[in-house]
Amino acid sequence: KNEVEQSPQNLTAQEGEFITINCSYSVGISALHWLQQHPGGGIVSLFMLSSGKKKHGRLIATINIQEKHSSLHITASHPRDSAVYICAVGGSQGNLIFGKGTKLSVKP
Amino acid sequence: DGGITQSPKYLFRKEGQNVTLSCEQNLNHDAMYWYRQDPGQGLRLIYYSQIVNDFQKGDIAEGYSVSREKKESFPLTVTSAQKNPTAFYLCASSIVDSPNQPQHFGDGTRLSIL
Numbered sequence: 001k002n003e004v005e006q007s008p009q010n011l012t013a014q015e016g017e018f019i020t021i022n023c024s025y026s027v028g029i030s031a032l033h034w035l036q037q038h039p040g041g042g043i044v045s046l047f048m049l050s051s052g053k054k055k056h057g058r059l060i061a062t063i064n065i066q067e068k069h070s071s072l073h074i075t076a077s078h079p080r081d082s083a084v085y086i087c088a089v090g091g092s093q094g095n096l097i098f099g100k101g102t103k104l105s106v107k108p
Numbered sequence: 109d110g111g112i113t114q115s116p117k118y119l120f121r122k123e124g125q126n127v128t129l130s131c132e133q134n135l136n137h138d139a140m141y142w143y144r145q146d147p148g149q150g151l152r153l154i155y156y157s158q159i160v161n162d163f164q165k166g167d168i169a170e171g172y173s174v175s176r177e178k179k180e181s182f183p184l185t186v187t188s189a190q191k192n193p194t195a196f197y198l199c200a201s202s203i204v205d206s207p208n209q210p211q212h213f214g215d216g217t218r219l220s221i222l
Contacts, residue, residue, distance in 0.1 A: 031208045041196060043213035090207020098150035
């Protein structure tokens with residue numbers, strides 16, 4: 001069993017829809033990261049959180065430590081949000097463990 | 109602007125050849141990382157460096173080598189011992205080596221075999 005599981009693997013949405021991407025993990029963590037990988041391959045860090053909720057613009061990330069689950073929400077989705085969204089968790093050993101990513105396509 | 113520069117963007121390797129991927133950062137970060145990304149898989153750690161003149165193997169270090177002679181630079185050599193080198197390679201850095209620090213990524217190098 002993978003230590004970090006993301007769902008769904010692929011997601012297609014219409015512009016304006018509310019989007020949720022899920023991340024479940026099986027290891028103890030000190031922080032969880034959400035990353036965005038653009039079609040060209042570059043990766044941008046969106047959020048790092050260890051409890052509660054963070055918001056940046058139309059993006060919201062939540063984490064439930066007891067349930068070992070995090071969600072990334074996108075409100076009022078736009079075609080420019082099309083990318084691969086990656087969840088990564090950091091354990092006590094320091095190195096990050098990455099999920100396989102969720103490929104999001106937002107249609108106009 | 110501060111950031112990470114990887115070069116080249118595309119690289120082709122002949123059988124039996126060593127190739128070196130460049131990674132430079134001007135963020136004054138102590139920690140640097142090399143990841144490999146294959147289709148349908150999560151990023152896997154090849155090597156990481158917590159400080160100049162020091163580096164450690166990650167999960168898939170076989171067939172790779174690195175050096176960290178300068179704080180700004182962390183080149184990765186893909187040796188002929190790496191039998192399946194075709195992949196997308198990403199370099200990253202963080203202020204210090206900690207899971208509680210965000211990592212900054214370069215734009216990647218795509219390596220293919222001729």
